[in-house]
Amino acid sequence: MLKEERFEIILKELKAANQVTFEALAKGLSVSEDTVRRDIELLNKSGLLVKVRGGAISPAKNPLSFHDREGIYTEGKNAIALKAVQLLKNVRTVFMDGGTTIQVLTSTLPKDATFRVITNNVALIPILNTYKGIEIIVLGGHYNRITQTNVSQQTCAEAGMYQADIYMMGVCAVHSEVGITAAVLEDGEVKKALMKSSRKTVVLSNFEKLETTDFFKVCGLDDVDTLITDLQSDDKRLDAFRHFDIEIL
Amino acid sequence: MLKEERFEIILKELKAANQVTFEALAKGLSVSEDTVRRDIELLNKSGLLVKVRGGAISPAKNPLSFHDREGIYTEGKNAIALKAVQLLKNVRTVFMDGGTTIQVLTSTLPKDATFRVITNNVALIPILNTYKGIEIIVLGGHYNRITQTNVSQQTCAEAGMYQADIYMMGVCAVHSEVGITAAVLEDGEVKKALMKSSRKTVVLSNFEKLETTDFFKVCGLDDVDTLITDLQSDDKRLDAFRHFDIEIL
DNA sequence: AATTATTTTGCAATATACTGCAAATTTGCA
DNA sequence: TGCAAATTTGCAGTATATTGCAAAATAATT
Structure with missing residues (x-):
């Protein structure tokens, strides 16, 4: 399976559920969690999602990361x-x-x-x-x-x-x-x-x-x-x- | 369950009810009150809500001790x-x-x-x-x-x-x-x-x-x-x- | 002031993330 | 096609984060 293919599936899943977990994606894509983690790392870098502990969420949906992680308490x-x-x-x-x-x-x-x-x-x-x-x-x-x-x-x-x-x-x-x-x-x-x-x-x-x-x-x-x-x-x-x-x- | 998922639920609940209690959230989210308390601590620090004894209230919203808020709309x-x-x-x-x-x-x-x-x-x-x-x-x-x-x-x-x-x-x-x-x-x-x-x-x-x-x-x-x-x-x-x-x- | 409820803190158990490495796969090139 | 280099993948070990519990501290109530 192509890496890009996984990307697409991940993003589609994210769009549908508003959140994804490494565990579920690994199972669904039949790859290791590490691979999914690395995929999400990349998608995170390009801003298509926000990586969080355990998985990822859509960029707009994260109230904390939106206010820049720590919020007003910088x-x-x-x-x-x-x-x-x-x-x-x-x-x-x-x-x-x-x-x-x-x-x-x-x-x-x-x-x-x-x-x-x-x-x-x-x-x-x-x-x-x-x-x-x-x-x-x-x-x-x-x-x-x-x-x-x-x-x-x-x-x-x-x-x-x-x-x-x-x-x-x-x-x-x-x-x-x-x-x-x-x-x-x-x-x-x-x-x-x-x-x-x-x-x-x-x-x-x-x-x-x-x-x-x-x-x-x-x-x-x-x-x-x-x-x-x-x-x-x-x-x-x-x-x-x-x-x-x-x-x- | 992702932490961010809890955040969202907490904020949604808060928006709907104008108030949340640690007890109720813990039950609803199936986690300990400590976890909810820590979540709310974070949300408080980000300015998304105001932590008070027993739970939290909306930042701009009614700061009245929230027990009284029930049944305002008689x-x-x-x-x-x-x-x-x-x-x-x-x-x-x-x-x-x-x-x-x-x-x-x-x-x-x-x-x-x-x-x-x-x-x-x-x-x-x-x-x-x-x-x-x-x-x-x-x-x-x-x-x-x-x-x-x-x-x-x-x-x-x-x-x-x-x-x-x-x-x-x-x-x-x-x-x-x-x-x-x-x-x-x-x-x-x-x-x-x-x-x-x-x-x-x-x-x-x-x-x-x-x-x-x-x-x-x-x-x-x-x-x-x-x-x-x-x-x-x-x-x-x-x-x-x-x-x-x-x-x- | 005493009692009770709530919150904070430290801790141990668990879950998750990161690192380096080796195997597998893909790619580039003759 | 064949082969080497580069990339990707999975794994194991280690580091870090999260969670729930219990004790101590604090705040509210009587």
Whole structure:
């Protein structure tokens, strides 16, 4: 039997059942499981299916591999979250805004955390709800379905009514010369408002966002107290940021 | 069985029921609870669901302790929702506040609805998200885990910034002499603020709430434009309400 | 504070995947 | 066709991953 013939059968089977196992295919094709495994290895490389333990599934059907295997908990974001949690040790009130890094941070909080979280990020609410000791204050405004955050004039105004110990700022471009920039105006405005009402501002940024810029200026690096990245704090790529009076973690 | 197969089943189940328990899934999938727990841990990390004690819930969906979710759609609430939807035909801006009746109403909206919903009810957001034509504005404030609504000074202030055509008022005690009363002060205050900023106020009340009172006065019946109950509109139990200039549906 | 339920952790058993190798098969070429 | 090189295949041994169990830790309830 031709190898290509097997490929076809495998793909057809996959299409019909949405999944295939090495065991079943080996039997059906009368070859060893190793052969099937190697076939699927090839099909996987060409993207026609996704190899998983025990067999394969169709490329679109895999929720995990789709979000890139580990989902939102990438190694980098986890590293950032672990550093950030340290800063929340003796804190009473925290601002948190949008982005998956903030989401990972929220899930990483110690179960017995007891402080107040003020956020415009609706996605955080179900997560925060699992922490019984945390008080939740929502910043209202125009709800953005994509980012799941409330961003508008109102949001800024409301932010001004509170005073936080620390502000955990999520997704944004960080540049050693330009400073912090945001992709949408309103989001930038909200970030400004949150900074203004917080004693301390911490920017969480994976290193892909470093030295990039967006369109709307939020602040200069001088206004940032701490920068947390997924790099080692002595990494040379961070050198450009050391001139500023900024803590790098 | 492939692990991914389990993932799919778990997510499908979650989508259908809004909640899953380790116990039920273990039985259904014929694996140990530990395995299910580990699966859900992974799905949680990928952001596809939120792990909670005993099981998991949808990430954006109702974070309410999931035991309460059964039987939200009672016959009575459905009847109320159907009547209420009629009032939203030519409306541009709607206030909605808390309560499961409002949730049912929201789920009952026509799929092509196009108006603006202003709400302090976080539980509505994931539901409203399925209506692409609806603009969502969130009223912020202190988040109450039980009612899943934002209720505080801030909420009232923010409500005052908007002007709605109609206000769909949820859970509260309705008494033919005392009027509308609320169980908690802040909730009552928010209701007052919403009434003030709306052209029309509609009270949705299942008949168990009729002729009962809570502690905090919201308004008299004169201030209510429409009362919707799950009774026939000519039911004699509603007679006590007919003296007022109020529409009864 | 005590009790109960749930979750986490470490562990052993099992299942699956990978590696190198030799046999079998196919391919390229005269 | 005949023969050598290259490729494919199956196998055995080893490495890795998954699973279920039980004990310990934690969280919820009374």
